[in-house]
Amino acid sequence: MQPAVTERDLNQADVADAARYLAGRIVPTPMLGCPELDELAGTRLLLKAENLQHSGSYKMRGATVAVGRLAAAGQATGVVCQSTGNHAAAVAQAARRHGLAAVVVLPPDAAPAKVARAAAAGACVLRADGDPHEVVRQVHADTGYPVIDAYDHPDVVAGQGTAALELIEAAEAAGTPLDALVVPVGGGGGAAGAVLAATGRGIDVYGVEPYGCDSLARSLAAGHRVPVTPAATLADGLRPACVGALPFRVLRDSGIDAVGVGDDAIAHAFRLIVTHLKLVVEPSGAAALAGALRVAETSTHRTVGVLLTGGNVEADLVGRLMEGSAA
Template identity: 50%
Template sequence: MSVEDVRAAAERLAGKVVRTPVLRSPALDALAGAELWLKAECLQRIGAFKARGALHAVGRMSPETRSRGVITYSSGNHAQAVALAAREFGVPATIAMPVDAPAVKVAGVRALGAEIVFAGTTSDERRAAALAVQERTGGAIVDPFDDPDIIAGQGTATLELVEEALARGSKLDAIVVPVGGGGLIAGACLVAEAADIAVYSAEPGTCNALAQSLRAGARVPVPPGPTLADGLRPVRVGEQNFDIARRAVRGSFEVDDDALGRALVALLLHAKVLVEPSGAAGLAAALSGALRGRRVGVLLSGGNVEPALVAALIGRHAGAV
């Protein structure tokens, strides 16, 4: 795969997804000691970048394949994205979600008309449930991240970010990407390789499958530990995603719940934008000061968060940001 696959996906997605804004905040720049360019995918359809990959992948299916229905497994944002794509194409969708999925994401899937099957707490358990549905119905599985059409679709967010920064007179030095299964960072790497931009991953320290895999030189399964970032809890990164990331990712940042909470609140207070903890991971890494003095693109990957959690985090961190 290359940046040309991403550019082709962007053409197919024109008019189907939002070209989300790229935000600048002097206050956040000061906190990070860097020039931050914030790609607000929290303002994307269904509130997350996942709409890009799902609409692209389902749109690339043959009408006959789509007609049997689409199936996926997800903690929430990809679930909503596939439900949206199914509604757009007028086909049924069945989604395997974890039993502890955030209520706001469950409600979003149901509002889009998809059927939900609850299955365990890990991505492996959800995948097994999705395969059981496929065996029963013959529907097509839309992989959450390990698929070329998904990777190319997700890469369009980074393509827009790089284009927007250039149009406003800034050549990015680095891009920081939240990582779960790796679809977003794989797409980012395809764009960044062509533009000579360094890519860095941001993961919870308790769910750092990509960081461990990069250190090992091969994919390493990591049982997900506790984290506020419910969207960044895969057992392992995708095979295709890892093959792309290993050639382009320059380093990995690990962020804890305090850093995620502070980043979420800082973004809300200083840029007036709300993200979910997973969506704050890239900003949390940037606010650590590790990229001081550089021009940094930050992917704010999603904004589907429980109001009660936001209130609790504001109470905990507002005085520190």
């Protein structure tokens, strides 16, 4: 494995290196096609079911690489991170695998299913009423635990990019290479990893944000990071206040397009996934299909890859969404 990325820029080789490290350590999640969804979209859709990943989301990829590097170096007894939920659960599971302690900082309204996953993995769960990064800094100062940032950690970005790489390679092996790739955007780590994975392959990458949580779109337009006050959204995993600094350095000049979607479109995509793919995903993952359907309306792409990034969703929300209500 290459040395950990520090000052140098991330590149495609880092994603490939992360993929080699992850072999045998994570679930090789399936690529799924669906004629009914293809007909609805007017193009071929190939969906990557990362809701079936360890810890229930593709966040397990980045956490496994980042925590694994630390454990191999033998210089840490624990780790700390902040998250809306999935990254915390992934870091907690990765830390347990290596016998490290984990402290995870979550917002007061974090989804109970995600909190439960982190706690079940043995993490110390802290709730932050204010800035979660301040809580992380204090834990780091008190314990010395390295910070596994959800967006601004190079190993996390490279690891997240392996989901896109697997999808790209599976589509090529099936004789249906992608010419577009759609990934949800919160802090931007997954999108940055996807851009790196797609480099030089002639694939247009789209990042999907809920309306009112559009830090990436505003940042791309301004040429620098622009924070937002996140609006209420079904997609709880896609509401950071600002795209990460490291992801934005990757995304700024990548040609990625930002696509906005509303809760109605996310809920509709959720129902399509349950009905036609027989999968349960969280709204943050369903946002990718919502974005792909919107992209398909105004493009001529032949084959669009869609990253269904997670499946940690509350049972009562599943019922409400299937009934057509998200209230």
